[in-house]
Amino acid sequence: MKALIISADGFEDLELFYPLNRLKEEGVDVKIASMEKGTITGKHGYPADVDLTFDEINPDDFDMLVISGGKAPEKVRLDEKAIKITKHFFDKNKPVASICHGAQILISAGVVKGRKATCYIGVRDDLKVSGANYEDKEVVVDGNLITSRNPNDLYAFGREIVKMISK
Numbered sequence: 001m002k003a004l005i006i007s008a009d010g011f012e013d014l015e016l017f018y019p020l021n022r023l024k025e026e027g028v029d030v031k032i033a034s035m036e037k038g039t040i041t042g043k044h045g046y047p048a049d050v051d052l053t054f055d056e057i058n059p060d061d062f063d064m065l066v067i068s069g070g071k072a073p074e075k076v077r078l079d080e081k082a083i084k085i086t087k088h089f090f091d092k093n094k095p096v097a098s099i100c101h102g103a104q105i106l107i108s109a110g111v112v113k114g115r116k117a118t119c120y121i122g123v124r125d126d127l128k129v130s131g132a133n134y135e136d137k138e139v140v141v142d143g144n145l146i147t148s149r150n151p152n153d154l155y156a157f158g159r160e161i162v163k164m165i166s167k
Helices: 014-023 074-078 078-091 100-109 121-129 151-165
Strands: 003-005 029-034 038-041 049-052 064-067 094-101 139-142 145-148
Touching: 003 014, 003 078, 014 029, 014 049, 014 064, 014 094, 014 151, 029 049, 038 078, 064 074, 064 078, 074 100, 078 100, 094 100, 094 139, 094 151, 100 121, 100 145, 121 139, 139 151
Parallel strands: 003 029, 003 064, 064 094, 094 145
Antiparallel strands: 038 049, 139 145
């Protein structure tokens, strides 16, 4: 199994590294993608190496998409290729896991209308306006979509990711 994490500078450190390492523990081949190669830096200063640019990604090569939060989704949502990648995972009904501000990418991709989801409280109203059925829970699973609110919910987020990839 191969998973793709999309992010950029300003990501919430725990929300990128926890799923990255949890997936690796399960034997998943995980790649980090961003607008440019090199290193992206989390809001608490931790660096992450970028394996692929959005332009280099063939989404057919991946089985799961993970979207971390922090300030990164604000930048990623402006990249048309990242939006196309996100839409691909929904079109193919592949697992998508999004936490915190990651919902901003889902909103820009237009993939949450009619779906149950949660997110960081500051994005809640945007999620509702986009047609999602917002639930204030640590983790919400709706078909192929797993969403969580913030770093405090990472244990539940990770639990549901592992459940989904174990099916």
